[in-house]
Amino acid sequence: MSDALYHDRIVALAKSRAGAGKLEAPTASARRDNPLCGDRVTMDVRLDDQDRIVELAHQVRGCALCQASAVALAARATGLPKAEIGTLRAEIDAVLDGTAAGEGDFAAFAPVRPYRSRHDCVTLPFEALQDALKPR
Amino acid sequence: MSDALYHDRIVALAKSRAGAGKLEAPTASARRDNPLCGDRVTMDVRLDDQDRIVELAHQVRGCALCQASAVALAARATGLPKAEIGTLRAEIDAVLDGTAAGEGDFAAFAPVRPYRSRHDCVTLPFEALQDALKPR
Amino acid sequence: MSFDVAALRRQFPILGRPVNGNALHYLDNGASAQTPDAVLDAVRLYETTARANVLRGVHALAEAATEAYEGARADVARFLGGVPAEEVIFTGGCTAAINLVAQSYGSLLKPGDEIVLSVLEHHSNIVPWYQLAQRIGVKLRPLPVTDEGRIDVAALPQVVNARTRLISVAHVSNVTGAVVDVAAVVAAARGVGAKVMLDGAQRAPHGPVDLPALGVDFYVFAGHKAYGPNGIGVLWARRELLEAMPPFMGGGSMIGSVTFEAITWAPPPRRFEAGTPPIGPAVGLGAACRWMMGLDWTAIGSHEMGLTQRLMDGLAAVRSAWLIGPPGLQGRLPVVSFVLDDVHPHDVAQILDSFGVAVRAGHHCAQPLMERFDIAGTTRVCIAPYNDIGDIDALLAGVDEAVRRFA
Amino acid sequence: MSFDVAALRRQFPILGRPVNGNALHYLDNGASAQTPDAVLDAVRLYETTARANVLRGVHALAEAATEAYEGARADVARFLGGVPAEEVIFTGGCTAAINLVAQSYGSLLKPGDEIVLSVLEHHSNIVPWYQLAQRIGVKLRPLPVTDEGRIDVAALPQVVNARTRLISVAHVSNVTGAVVDVAAVVAAARGVGAKVMLDGAQRAPHGPVDLPALGVDFYVFAGHKAYGPNGIGVLWARRELLEAMPPFMGGGSMIGSVTFEAITWAPPPRRFEAGTPPIGPAVGLGAACRWMMGLDWTAIGSHEMGLTQRLMDGLAAVRSAWLIGPPGLQGRLPVVSFVLDDVHPHDVAQILDSFGVAVRAGHHCAQPLMERFDIAGTTRVCIAPYNDIGDIDALLAGVDEAVRRFA
Ligand SMILES: Cc1ncc(COP(=O)(O)O)c(C=O)c1O
Numbered sequence A, B: 001m002s003d004a005l006y007h008d009r010i011v012a013l014a015k016s017r018a019g020a021g022k023l024e025a026p027t028a029s030a031r032r033d034n035p036l037c038g039d040r041v042t043m044d045v046r047l048d049d050q051d052r053i054v055e056l057a058h059q060v061r062g063c064a065l066c067q068a069s070a071v072a073l074a075a076r077a078t079g080l081p082k083a084e085i086g087t088l089r090a091e092i093d094a095v096l097d098g099t100a101a102g103e104g105d106f107a108a109f110a111p112v113r114p115y116r117s118r119h120d121c122v123t124l125p126f127e128a129l130q131d132a133l134k135p136r
Numbered sequence C, D: 001m002s003f004d005v006a007a008l009r010r011q012f013p014i015l016g017r018p019v020n021g022n023a024l025h026y027l028d029n030g031a032s033a034q035t036p037d038a039v040l041d042a043v044r045l046y047e048t049t050a051r052a053n054v055l056r057g058v059h060a061l062a063e064a065a066t067e068a069y070e071g072a073r074a075d076v077a078r079f080l081g082g083v084p085a086e087e088v089i090f091t092g093g094c095t096a097a098i099n100l101v102a103q104s105y106g107s108l109l110k111p112g113d114e115i116v117l118s119v120l121e122h123h124s125n126i127v128p129w130y131q132l133a134q135r136i137g138v139k140l141r142p143l144p145v146t147d148e149g150r151i152d153v154a155a156l157p158q159v160v161n162a163r164t165r166l167i168s169v170a171h172v173s174n175v176t177g178a179v180v181d182v183a184a185v186v187a188a189a190r191g192v193g194a195k196v197m198l199d200g201a202q203r204a205p206h207g208p209v210d211l212p213a214l215g216v217d218f219y220v221f222a223g224h225k226a227y228g229p230n231g232i233g234v235l236w237a238r239r240e241l242l243e244a245m246p247p248f249m250g251g252g253s254m255i256g257s258v259t260f261e262a263i264t265w266a267p268p269p270r271r272f273e274a275g276t277p278p279i280g281p282a283v284g285l286g287a288a289c290r291w292m293m294g295l296d297w298t299a300i301g302s303h304e305m306g307l308t309q310r311l312m313d314g315l316a317a318v319r320s321a322w323l324i325g326p327p328g329l330q331g332r333l334p335v336v337s338f339v340l341d342d343v344h345p346h347d348v349a350q351i352l353d354s355f356g357v358a359v360r361a362g363h364h365c366a367q368p369l370m371e372r373f374d375i376a377g378t379t380r381v382c383i384a385p386y387n388d389i390g391d392i393d394a395l396l397a398g399v400d401e402a403v404r405r406f407a
């Protein structure tokens, strides 16, 4: 049932648009497309000189799950050392696999588990952020 | 039943090899292949100056039906004006369609009618002869 | 309505099965239609009584298989308006059929030659031409689309010229449902000696096609969208064209003779059917064509258009909904795309799923059209003869819920 | 014999049906094998409970269809020795798979590069390379065949050289049944940095294939010869190769993004699966692979070889019969070709048909091999696990009758 999927917290996260927008002077930026559905996420990040994420902004052309995921990710990632983003990614994958409950708002994505075609909607913002942080 | 198909007259025609061989100085000659099964018929003809078929020889690398057909065709075609070969072709097609009984040895091919994949075996010598007689 | 939709529905076993506890309201027919017993039974009969390889087998099963396969070709030829069966080529799908034309007919083109495609084409009618353009330097010319989601035939004079070799457009748009003005396209092509190909993927599911009347040169469609099996598609082309075209794929049954030095080609249609063809799927498609030819398409047309009107009326009552496509019933088939302000198409489709309603959401493999309308995607409803009022009403209820939830 | 052939036969509905009043003795398995209930039922289950288009549909049927399709890919990957599922590509058939490699991998080759093919290859493994040679000027080098009908690996040093890019040979000959010495081919290729492709069309019907142990680069086979449906084939290739290869056909689902100016490609396997894939046929092939993986192939091997021995003994007693192929059971599979002096293969096959015995007669799409042995064709017997002594004895009785009638 979609009631379970689109529960209040997911809808609230998606609607909040918290962290949405562009950064004035991002240290890095990356855009990720999902060619199958046309969704698109751009992540701007600003790092300090210890490679800590001090600011983050996302532009999402995507569904509510993708919007909500970008908001939840932005909240958790801000303040973290760049190196720890892989841990967040592992956490959301585990939530989608059903092998972990997830901390804070990541737990809101547990009901996505049985909807396998929607997993990519949740992970697209993570992929964009990981791309932005890749050494180049 | 193959008893019906390979009745005595067909087997006798095929084995007779009557008219098999090559002509010394053919007026025309043509080879026809059936790419699906690899069968091959070469027809040599000698025409007189009224375009009458005075001599005919066939080389057949093919099955008994093809052999028998070449023999029957050679017997009927020898002595005919070149223009009448189309009539023989129409006759054998009618035998295979079941719309005519066929004259002389052509009647021997009536049992081939239900074996549609074998019709080409019977008509291959006709095609080679028609090719040989084409204006060029 | 004289047409008995309940009786038709009973021919489709899947429609009677609940999905996740809901009745199934299958409105994703443009992606793949469902398949009737007539098709399932024909394939099973073939597999259990006549299965063998075709061509040149002399045993009884091989004769039966060849008859079934060539019989399917004759069925398709009748479905296409009585074209000669030898002009019908079986391929692995609609996409494979378009690739065949792009590679084979395309290899006869020269750098600088032009191919006209519309902006609403499915990727399957864009990418093969793009690949050809990359390979041999032909030029692709986009034909614009009107605000109503129709191919803009008024723009033909600006796009078609003496270098145009081919105009390849969708007979019916898989996003907007608009039927192209074939006569206008054919006239423009004839004026410059170009050929016309119609992508009939979304047209074939709505009944027999009168190709002789349309006057085009190539026609393609997909089995699975026309109530047949997967893994089968059709290319029809005029004999003269097929005879001039080199083979696409190489393999068994399409050759004259083979040595390591020289190979000769068989005549059409065999030249274009390399290897063992999709016999079972072709038999199924033949059965689907026979099944379609047995229906009353005048009655079905009014049935489908009645449902389309009900759908459009329902959506008109949703304040945040707008259509991508013709606003009325003229010159269209029952393919309806819409967008809701503030609700992404995937979320709409997901919520509809929880009502047992199956639709497609996204770009529908028509990214240039999405760009034309500056949208990421649409929610698309494709109506088939077996759909009924209950399907439309379930969809409308789901749309209301989507709006409510995200409002 | 511990293997219960009668029980196996009961899984194949067609084997119980008389043909023209005779019991069916189906020995034309090399052309197309028969299909068990497990496959028929899997396809019907898919068509009646999970039919939809795959990829990106969010409704329940689309999820089920995607799961069925990707599940089939995983089944094939296990059948091929546990290769990664993303290295398995579904095509329209074995011929289509070889054409994919010839066009895609082939487009990376340069004029003067060489491709080695054996003289016993099926046309499907010759013609696509011939077309490539015509297109871009690569050179085809024939690898000879021994008097026993085996690929002559001793000749590899004369044929393989620094310009060799690919050696593509039949894993098992569809005429002689000989199994190629894969290790010798791989060693010769590795010595010059060439790739190896095996055409497994005649190998796959005889049980799981251990690709990691074989050490080749490309492998192809056909669904319909491996107890699956028509319209499906498999290409396996190493990931690095697939990633370096451009797409073959263009269409939906194989793209990154599409505009009229630029198109990007999806990663493998999707890059090579343009358009709607043959979902139902793939599901059937997955079921066929699972069915094969559930059999005891050691027992079946002895069963098949016992029948082969009985067949060869029977033919040895026919004065005018001679074999084209290995005279013994070593290094072969149960594919047996023979020729009768004075009786053409088609006549043999036709007479066998009147005994209910189905075999294939002709050149078997291997014209270069027919030339090698200077024959027009052979009569070919291909034994499957469901064949029994009755089948072989009916065949031998028919051969006697053919000899008698034409003697
Ligand atoms: C050795 C071999 N390779 C390739 C093929 C081609 O397979 P298909 O016709 O199923 O594409 C065959 C079968 O005809 C074969 O026996």
Ligand SMILES: Cc1ncc(COP(=O)(O)O)c(C=O)c1O
Binding pocket: C030, C031, C093, C094, C095, C096, C122, C124, C125, C170, C172, C173, C174, C199, C201, C202, C222, C224, C365, D252, D274, D275, D276, D277
């Ligand atoms: C208009 C149109 N053309 C082509 C195709 C491609 O058909 P298939 O994916 O069956 O090859 C489709 C369906 O996706 C379509 O809607």
